[in-house]
Amino acid sequence: MSVENTTSDLINVVALLGAAVVAVPIFRRLGLGSVLGYLAAGLLIGPFGFGWFSDPQSILHVAELGVVMFLFVIGLEMRPSHLWSLRGEIFGLGTLQILTCTLLLTGVVYLFGYSLPVSFIGAMGFVLTSTAVVMQLLGERGDIALPRGQRIVSILLFEDLLIVPLLAIVALMSPVVHAQGGDSRWLGIGIAAASVAGLIAAGIWLLNPLFRILAAAKAREVMTAAALLVVLGAALLMQLGGLSMAMGAFLAGVLLSESTFRHQIEADIEPFRGILLGLFFLAVGMALDLGVVYRNWPFILGAVLAMMVVKAIAIYVVARVTRTCHAEALDRAVLMAQGGEFAFVLFAAAAAARVIDGETAANLTAIVVISMALTPLVATLFRRFTPKTQANLEGVDAAEGLSGSVLIIGFGRFGQVMSQSLLARDVDVTIIDTDIEMIRSAEEFGFKIYYGDGTRLDVLHACGADSARAIAVCINDREAANRIVELVNQEFTQAKLLVRSFDREHSLQLVAAGVDFQIRETFESAVQFGEAALVELGVPEDEAANIAAEVRRLDAERFELEMAAGDVRAGIPLMRGNIPTKPTPTPFTPPRREARPLNEEAAEAIGEEE
Template sequence: MATEVVSSDLIKVVALLGAAVVVVPVFRRLGLGSVLGYLAAGLIIGPFGFGWFSDPQSILHVAELGVVMFLFVIGLEMQPSHLWSLRRQIFGLGTLQILACTIALTGVGLAFGFSLAVSFIGAAGFVLTSTAIVMQLLGERGDIALPRGQKIVSILLFEDLLIVPLLALVAFMSPVVPDHADGSRWLSVGIGVASLAGLIAAGIWLLNPLFRILAAAKAREVMTAAALLVVLGSALLMQVGGLSMAMGAFLAGVLLSESTFRHQIEADIEPFRGILLGLFFLSVGMSLDLSVVAGNWKLILSGVLAMMAAKAACIYVVARMTRSTHVDALDRAILMAQGGEFAFVLFSAAAAARVIDARVNANLTAIVVLSMVLTPLFVILLKRLSPKRQESFEGIEKADGLSGSVLIIGFGRFGQVMSQSLLARDVDVTIIDTDIEMIRSAEEFGFKIYYGDGTRLDVLHSSGADKARAIAVCIDDRVAANRIVELAKAEFPQARLLVRSYDREHSLQLINAGVDYQIRETFESAVNFGAAALVELGVSEDDAARIATEIRRRDAERFELEMAGGGLAAGAGMMHTNTGPRVAPKPTPFTTPRREGQALSEETAEVIRSPDLDNRAG
């Protein structure tokens, strides 16, 4: 019998893992995202699919630890000073959005004919956005650290805090009067405050000493166990205090955010977080009761669409009122238009307190689950219906009537470093680029970048190319760079032309086109990197410098031979003048002159003399 039970449990574990492994990659391959894949996998193997699982709620309770761990990892990235800087977004923007959404969603419930109490409970549950789904989608896009992502995270944190007063409000709305009500409510508040204070105290005075002791023991598995203990212990403490487990884990992460062990802790938690979060999405998919949806499909379908539309509209209006761009406001509205996992807790508490009945609880739960399922689909639709060319230009100035001694085209990593020398000498520069996000980010650091496509002649004129003494092409697109070179040589002969080269072949093309200076984008840094590696291995700086100089000389010689032979490969750092190409001066940290009588070893010389393995490398 025991063997049968074990085998049955093992089959369920294999079924969960197998469904995820098979379905999720297919959905990602189709461009539908991993969240939707997990939800679909859960629906397939759940009680309303193949029926392999009959009690998805039990799995959901365990899988909620994935959300807990997710917020712990987010907390590790939120230092207290950074969290304090977000206080206006958390309490200001969060309050405004929640109030607006609650009023609108309550109105939707009343319009469907529900009582005020039922409408309010439904609205309060639906206003609590799914932290798991939104954070997963933001993480897949890499938007969590961006300003728009930080605003969404701030609102989610405030919503997690909101579950506590909402549960207290449900208790007050209950028609059932509990025994010793006066004392029990104040006692619950006291326990919650004590739990919060205890967690903060432990985080300040206990966690760092604990990890220092464990690190000294040099037991990796104990460090992993300690990381899990911190996450689960903080969640349990908050749960005992009647607060949100996820909020407890988040606070623990914040308290450890400035610890020297935070990267190690994050690495230890990450595998568990990913697995449990996937399990959470699987269990949500299993929880979609198709029989309830089929029996009340008109109410549920119209309800989920009306609730999502009302919530999205409120979020968009609030975002625009707080000066977000149209694109960011629309993105936030679609991402946060669903109900969340805390709605299940609120609806269950309301049903236990007899504020709503079992039928209403089932319908509201189905609406929330369906909204969570639809959100990834709506995000995909938004992405496909919003072409990149429709990106918002609010706050972005286009190049028009500009002038400067130097026109810099492209302000990526290469252009940013290159511009520092000019700005250090107060050279009047004009900078254009086509990356909207980069332009906005650069403005935060004091750079004035104009929007402009350097491959267009009218944009070059508007950017002051006809008055510039030099044009620096710093983009990483060789086709676009060649087009700019062609236009500049024909239309702006007064300007010296300096171009970033992609590889040796591109270098030759640029010199044949008549540029004044070109440099291969990785050659010089790679030479210096190799010299530094030699020094770290014990080679003297003199020898490292000689080897670097010899590599540059041999590269220049090969380049001249290739030019003379009409080859298709080219070197780096060549300056083209009226008298022909010559090697441009190369700054290097290894400037010790070569001493007389010292020669390179024969092995080193042989390596340097050997032909390139790939003339296009670099």
């Protein structure tokens, strides 16, 4: 019997993986995105398709860990200082959007003939946007790290926090609430607060020492197990405290965001996150009860359209009121005009508390699932048929139809000095940047700089990257530089790739990615500074030069040893040909004294990048 059960379980796993492997590439090839592919695959193999699975809710409970791990990875990118800088978006913009959507959506459900309490529950299930769907779409577009993406992430985080007070409101609305004492509610609040405090204490005093001990043991599989332990442990602690598992994982990620093990942890979690998130979307597709939809299709179809349209309008209006441009406001409205996975928890709790009946819960669940399925399709059609917006900035030319031997991305202090050697030899260069004030200032001194975001593939094409002999990445942003390297490796292999490195760890990543040249932004100037200090102290110039050369040699040897040991922590895929085991740094012979810039007045007046 156990053998039969094992075989049955294995068949289920194979069916899930097979459906995803077949459906997702097809939908991606059609330009519809992976989320819609997962949802369609789940519907196909679920109880209302081929019937290979009869209990999608059991899969959904496990698959929710994909959302949990997704938020943990997002937390790793959110340093506490950065999170604090978003407090206005999280609590200000988030509160305004949620209140507006709640009021309007409650009215929509009420107009369909439901009582006010049921209307409120149905509206709140739709107000809670799907974190999984929106984050997946943002990730596929590469927008998570951009300002518009960060604002959406801030609103999603605030919405995730709402599940706790909403469940408390459901309990208060229950007909059996009077059978419970008020002390239990205060006890629940105390437990929740203790859970948060415990997680923060563990993050500050326990997690880093734990990973330091495990790293010293040099057992990779134990590090992976520890990463999973942190994510699942934080989620479990928050769940036991009556809070959201996803918020617990996010908080754990934030606490580890400044850890030296951040990249290693993210690399260990990533495979599990991707698989479980895909499983989550499969389970959501299975959960769509076609029987309920068939019996009540006029109401469900009308409610889906009405609620998505009203929510989109509310989000757009709030965005415009808070001085967001038209294009970003419209994009946010399209992405967030759906219900979310927390609605399933809310509706189940409301049904258990007898606030809504079983049929109403099934109808509301179907409405949310259909809205989640429609969002990727609507977002794809919106981007396909809406003309791409460009920066409409007076006095600044956007990058379009350009060509040059060298494409320079970033014109801060580093890019300004670097470009002078090329300009001195009349090399045909194209320079792009996103700092509008710097572009305007540079033009006053004779520089022609174009507005363009180098992390976007369409901008790189417009800048002539496909015909450039060399691409120089001079920006002071590690993540953006990594993204550009990834795009160049994939699309513009004919160009030599030179990259400004942020630090030693970044240099290791860049060498592993196969860039043609990289240099740490402060290393060479620091070596020359030390050489000059020796000369000022009376050391002969020849001896000081030899010492500086020895510093460079020893650093290069350490760098080679680190590369040979595989000390490259996440970042950029290896996609630029065969990578030597021991890369040889490009020789660099500095002048005895720093040369005077060709245009020192311009370099000082244009402005600083850092």
